[in-house]
Amino acid sequence: MGIGEGGKSLVEMLEERDRLIAQTGYFYGLEQLVLHDEDPAEMTRFNWRLTSACVAARESAKLLSASPNARTVGECVFLLMLPAGDCVTASHGLAGHVASAPYQIEHMAKLGFEDNPGIKEGDIFSCNHPRYGGTHSADNFTYVPIFYKEELVAWACGMNHIAEVGPALYSASVPVLSPTAFTDGFAYPPMKTGENFRIAKWWDLLWTEKTRMGTFNILDNKMRVAGAILIHNAILEIIEEFGIEYFRKGLKEIIERERRRIVSSIRRQMVPGIYKQASWRMAQNKGRVGPCFPFADKDFPIHSPFALHVKPDCRFVIELAGVSREDYHSWNAPGDGCRRLGLAWWLIPQFAHTVCVNTAFNYQLDYSIPEGSHLNPTNSHLSSSIGLGSMAALMTPLWTACNQSFFARGVLEEHWNATACGSVLEPEGVLEVGVPWSFSMFGPASAWATAGTPYKDGDYAATCGFNPQSDMGEVEEWDLFEPPLVCLARKLIPDHYGHGKFRGGVGVNWIFLVVGSGKRLSITYAAAGGLQMGAQILGVSGGYPGYMDWTAIFSGTNVLELIEKGIGYPSSFQEIMQWIKEEKLQVDKVEYFSGGVPPTELNDGDIYVLGTHGDAGWGDPIKRDPSLIERDLDNGWMTPGVAKEVYGAIVQSVDGKWEVDEKATTQERRQMKQRRKDKAKPFKEWWRQEREQVLRKEFREEICYIYQDILNNEQAGRQFREFWQVGEDYQL
Amino acid sequence: MSEVSGAEIASKKNLRLLMEGKLPWEDVKRMCRISPKEEDRFWKYIDILQEKVPWKEKILLRISDQLYIVAKDGKRMVKCECGHEFGDYRVNWKLSSLVYVRKTREEMDEIYSIEIPYPEVGLAEIREYYCPGCLAQLNVEIAPPGYPPLFEMLPDLDAFYRQWLGKPLPDEHHDWFQDKTLEEMSGWTT
Numbered sequence: 063m064g065i066g067e068g069g070k071s072l073v074e075m076l077e078e079r080d081r082l083i084a085q086t087g088y089f090y091g092l093e094q095l096v097l098h099d100e101d102p103a104e105m106t107r108f109n110w111r112l113t114s115a116c117v118a119a120r121e122s123a124k125l126l127s128a129s130p131n132a133r134t135v136g137e138c139v140f141l142l143m144l145p146a147g148d149c150v151t152a153s154h155g156l157a158g159h160v161a162s163a164p165y166q167i168e169h170m171a172k173l174g175f176e177d178n179p180g181i182k183e184g185d186i187f188s189c190n191h192p193r194y195g196g197t198h199s200a201d202n203f204t205y206v207p208i209f210y211k212e213e214l215v216a217w218a219c220g221m222n223h224i225a226e227v228g229p230a231l232y233s234a235s236v237p238v239l240s241p242t243a244f245t246d247g248f249a250y251p252p253m254k255t256g257e258n259f260r261i262a263k264w265w266d267l268l269w270t271e272k273t274r275m276g277t278f279n280i281l282d283n284k285m286r287v288a289g290a291i292l293i294h295n296a297i298l299e300i301i302e303e304f305g306i307e308y309f310r311k312g313l314k315e316i317i318e319r320e321r322r323r324i325v326s327s328i329r330r331q332m333v334p335g336i337y338k339q340a341s342w343r344m345a346q347n348k349g350r351v352g353p354c355f356p357f358a359d360k361d362f363p364i365h366s367p368f369a370l371h372v373k374p375d376c377r378f379v380i381e382l383a384g385v386s387r388e389d390y391h392s393w394n395a396p397g398d399g400c401r402r403l404g405l406a407w408w409l410i411p412q413f414a415h416t417v418c419v420n421t422a423f424n425y426q427l428d429y430s431i432p433e434g435s436h437l438n439p440t441n442s443h444l445s446s447s448i449g450l451g452s453m454a455a456l457m458t459p460l461w462t463a464c465n466q467s468f469f470a471r472g473v474l475e476e477h478w479n480a481t482a483c484g485s486v487l488e489p490e491g492v493l494e495v496g497v498p499w500s501f502s503m504f505g506p507a508s509a510w511a512t513a514g515t516p517y518k519d520g521d522y523a524a525t526c527g528f529n530p531q532s533d534m535g536e537v538e539e540w541d542l543f544e545p546p547l548v549c550l551a552r553k554l555i556p557d558h559y560g561h562g563k564f565r566g567g568v569g570v571n572w573i574f575l576v577v578g579s580g581k582r583l584s585i586t587y588a589a590a591g592g593l594q595m596g597a598q599i600l601g602v603s604g605g606y607p608g609y610m611d612w613t614a615i616f617s618g619t620n621v622l623e624l625i626e627k628g629i630g631y632p633s634s635f636q637e638i639m640q641w642i643k644e645e646k647l648q649v650d651k652v653e654y655f656s657g658g659v660p661p662t663e664l665n666d667g668d669i670y671v672l673g674t675h676g677d678a679g680w681g682d683p684i685k686r687d688p689s690l691i692e693r694d695l696d697n698g699w700m701t702p703g704v705a706k707e708v709y710g711a712i713v714q715s716v717d718g719k720w721e722v723d724e725k726a727t728t729q730e731r732r733q734m735k736q737r738r739k740d741k742a743k744p745f746k747e748w749w750r751q752e753r754e755q756v757l758r759k760e761f762r763e764e765i766c767y768i769y770q771d772i773l774n775n776e777q778a779g780r781q782f783r784e785f786w787q788v789g790e791d792y793q794l
Numbered sequence: 795m796s797e798v799s800g801a802e803i804a805s806k807k808n809l810r811l812l813m814e815g816k817l818p819w820e821d822v823k824r825m826c827r828i829s830p831k832e833e834d835r836f837w838k839y840i841d842i843l844q845e846k847v848p849w850k851e852k853i854l855l856r857i858s859d860q861l862y863i864v865a866k867d868g869k870r871m872v873k874c875e876c877g878h879e880f881g882d883y884r885v886n887w888k889l890s891s892l893v894y895v896r897k898t899r900e901e902m903d904e905i906y907s908i909e910i911p912y913p914e915v916g917l918a919e920i921r922e923y924y925c926p927g928c929l930a931q932l933n934v935e936i937a938p939p940g941y942p943p944l945f946e947m948l949p950d951l952d953a954f955y956r957q958w959l960g961k962p963l964p965d966e967h968h969d970w971f972q973d974k975t976l977e978e979m980s981g982w983t984t
Binding site for chain 2: 323326327329330331333334335336337338339340342344363372374415463466467469470471472473474475476516517518555556557558561563564600601602603604605606607609610611612613614635654655656657673680681682683684685687701704707708735736738739741742743744745746748749750752753755756761762764765768769781782784785786787
């Protein structure tokens with residue numbers, strides 16, 4: 063006897079769902095939306111009650127958290143799910159994570175949780191493991207079953223990104239330096255962590271012993287549990303009001319209605335066909351993982367080419383052939399929960415513009431990924447601490463693909479793109495009084511720039527693809543939780559964007575001064591941007607790609623002395639460089655990093671500069687409207703040199719305002735076109751020269767690694783060999 | 795949850811302003827709220843584009859700021875706004891372009907102002923594709939050396955016109971929807 067409707071078990075409910083979808087094409091076979099048709103107003107009221115329960119739970123429960131990541135930056139979400147796991151609706155916050163939750167319920171079902179450890183009223187379940195439907199250790203999901211008259215009628219779930227997960231090599235919530243599964247930190251499969259609506263004592267102790275920030279993590283857990291219980295209680299009231307039959311049927315109708323909305327958007331905004339894109343990044347392990355892991359002590363290029371098929375029946379199929387192999391880095395993505403999350407991040411901003419964020423889109427999307435690749439690994443000993451980031455790396459090129467389709471269709475207003483950035487600043491140390499501390503600062507991950515569009519420039523510090531309610535946080539809060547790091551400035555960086563007729567959003571510098579480093583201070587930057595191989599977003603229609611993340615660390619400066627003397631401090635990267643040139647700022651050592659920063663010791667007076675975002679452009683830069691160039695110059699977002707060199711604009715300053723000389727600019731742009739003609743060559747000629755290099759196999763080791771995986775894949779290898787006409791036996 | 799109608803805000807006049815980057819932001823947001831998008835959007839768009847280009851061939855689809863797929867003499871071909879023709883739309887148009895590749899830091903200096911985050915030399919290069927007719931910069935790629943250029947978009951025109959728009963193209967045929975790029979390149983080594 064199962065715990066579901068009519069005595070069905072969880073597995074039987076899953077089978078029923080899948081069978082009805084396969085047979086009819088409709089969620090649970092719902093060809094007619096009866097409740098919607100009979101009384102739309104009542105259905106709307108019902109829907110809002112459910113969504114409000116989730117929103118109210120989040121807004122109340124997040125006050126229990128001590129972490130600004132949950133309270134201010136918005137890295138948490140609360141959801142209502144069907145007994146078989148599909149998300150019906152959710153609060154504001156980390157919307158994409160709804161895509162993973164169903165897979166955790168599915169694992170509990172298939173692991174026989176109804177029998178052992180049992181699922182009953184008041185139980186609390188938790189999971190964060192990517193192999194069991196989780197995403198990565200930082201994303202912790204907490205479930206409370208909702209029973210009505212001894213029948214499981216729904217699940218309430220709270221989820222948030224915690225601030226430290228206890229990885230082996232350094233303090234982090236996003237451990238990008240983790241060579242094996244056993245250095246990932248505290249990753250746990252689904253387990254019962256409480257009964258009778260009470261959290262088990264041993265669960266608190268585990269957080270204390272397995273992570274560096276037990277207190278914060280215990281409070282985050284209380285937040286998730288409290289929010290889930292609030293939803294549980296609200297749902298029981300709603301069932302009493304609407305009746306259990308209406309409730310059961312209504313939840314399913316909401317998901318089917320949203321699926322139809324997505325179908326409708328695809329049909330009105332896109333063009334069927336095949337869209338090809340790719341992403342590259344580097345797992346920067348070399349010299350960073352230590353002598354205990356010689357097999358992981360190299361940089362691993364991670365390549366994910368894909369073909370997005372937009373089918374005439376409005377389904378998406380993503381075909382990944384030739385993706386990089388699984389290996390000893392952090393970017394392996396096991397499990398559908400992990401993979402679906404990255405894809406939800408793509409779909410939600412572009413298609414799911416409704417009151418109900420749910421998992422309806424899971425039924426419009428299929429993918430095929432070669433087994434043994436980093437996106438479908440077979441070795442369970444490999445790390446997966448940021449595997450979701452590998453799948454998320456697809457979302458930016460997927461947005462690019464969809465934007466092309468929107469543009470072709472004339473739906474320009476829906477064009478939206480941004481470099482997917484989950485980058486987190488992760489300092490830790492020991493205060494002078496002997497207290498160890500650490501924290502993950504989510505600011506850079508929560509305020510991305512956006513790319514240029516066909517009708518306007520990109521925005522700066524404006525958005526976060528996976529979190530519609532993101533915020534870069536309050537400087538004062540970050541200062542409070544990271545005592546030795548005093549934020550000197552958050553400033554836009556001139557020229558720091560991909561150029562274009564409509565340029566990308568301007569990048570941001572975060573500048574920190576180290577004061578009171580205590581007995582020890584170390585900082586890591588877990589970058590998830592372009593990483594060493596170029597920006598994630600290709601420019602569109604002739605616009606240039608944007609910037610990768612970068613860091614500059616100025617050690618042994620005299621800035622504390624300058625402040626004490628009342629001279630002040632530099633507040634931008636350019637000003638730092640200028641002060642050094644003028645010998646006003648003395649510096650013992652400067653270190654530059656492209657992409658991530660490995661754990662690096664800092665001392666009082668050191669200055670840490672992070673450069674991030676600065677997104678891709680749209681259209682040929684020499685078609686940019688002169689008035690936009692004048693505006694950028696006046697705002698200090700563009701320098702006169704770039705205006706001339708990239709945009710062909712001849713400018714002068716008149717009474718403190720910049721003016722473009724349109725006649726001279728027309729002439730300059732004509733000359734730029736002539737220079738293009740002089741330096742470019744016909745494609746065929748370029749192809750012949752490049753082919754020689756391919757035949758000589760003159761590639762860096764990292765590039766050979768990429769091509770080996772392409773050549774070992776039947777489909778991708780055939781296309782590569784035929785393109786370069788190098789013969790069927792060509793290998794690297 | 796009610797649907798937003800687009801008949802008024804998504805007028806041809808406003809669409810033209812949007813395409814020119816001149817539609818006020820508040821109106822752009824109102825257009826964003828149209829759900830689903832109005833049924834005749836594509837036809838309004840094509841009308842505006844057809845008025846804009848200096849040639850007469852029928853536009854089947856716009857695929858970038860400057861490039862269009864047009865019907866001409868029983869063929870479906872890619873054509874630049876300037877009039878330059880790139881050939882069969884089933885072949886990656888980049889094969890008929892001019893290409894310039896930035897490989898060194900000095901070459902990248904011209905377009906990036908801060909040196910630290912450049913792609914490492916030998917790991918990635920920046921490819922610029924120009925129209926041989928008007929020298930417009932049509933596309934920019936970052937790719938590892940030796941990486942075949944992306945064929946970014948191969949539309950299924952017949953499925954689009956028949957099944958989604960309800961107006962089949964006169965030359966509809968099942969052969970149209972296929973990638974002919976590699977076929978086009980056969981014999982390039984000789």
